[in-house]
Amino acid sequence: MSSFTIWVVLIATSTLCFAIKLVGYFVPARWLANERLQRINSLIPVVLLSALVVAQALAVKTHIVLDHRVAGVAAAMAALVAKAPFPVVVVSAAVTSALVYRLH
């Protein structure tokens, strides 16, 4: 992605994310009080984060590729199961993945 496109992404994302935060302070509470809307909204982080894990660990553009990243994410999952704090999770993934990458 070109530097110009990254600037566009940066400005558009910042503007939209700020506008979304501001909406809650200006609109009447009942507008966002719809129960179904709230239920769906509460699930959005779960589905998007799950998809992001898959996209980042298994995809290269439109291909599924099993490489060093999978080993890293497996290590992260083991750390999470062992109730490790967030920095340990991220570092164990990085170390495992780097080792597999360098051994290849």
Add this chain to the structure above:
Amino acid sequence: MPRVSRRTLRDALSVAVTVGAYGVAFGAAGVAAGFSVLQTCLFSLVTFTGASQFAAVGVVAAGGAGLSAVVAASLLSTRNALYALQMAPQLEVTGWRRILAAQITIDESTNVALAQAPHGPTAVRHGFWITGSGVFVFWNIFTLLGALGAKSLGNPAAWGLDAAVPAAFLGLLWPRLSDARLRIIAVAAAFFALVMTPILPSGTPIIATVVVAIAAGWRR
């Protein structure tokens, strides 16, 4: 302004420092995805909502289009509007203070604030402002450190940075999977994204998983 209770201060600062430290992972992810150090730091300063920032650089790193990055990030930030809705009557902010309050309306400031509710409305307000501005300061300092660190390392794969990003997503996802239903929804969304990867343009399978949220949330 009434004095800040020690308990509120302790809650707010411990969250601000720990969460702010995640900024290292974001700074590194930004640079690994091809953002400059300046762009990565501006992202944390101006966008300031962690999961959305990770999503935007994640889509860019996956080779997705700019529009996919913007849409994924924005969808992830819609919960902030609902947080704002909860905070508005408690903060009683007007004028330019609403702008400041909006910028620091995130998971952490809202959750610490609401946890102070048993100690009265002043504690709620203190919890919100101290946590929000504390996370803001630490998140931005650590973003800069992460970005500079990643830049000096060179090839992201040789240092495992390309695996650190999905690990960070997994770390953000994990505490949200509090019951069996949420775990099933997460697995369904992951499977859906996997199946859609060869079919849809890169970056869009992530956004497409919103249909899983709609299907699962339509009925109680």
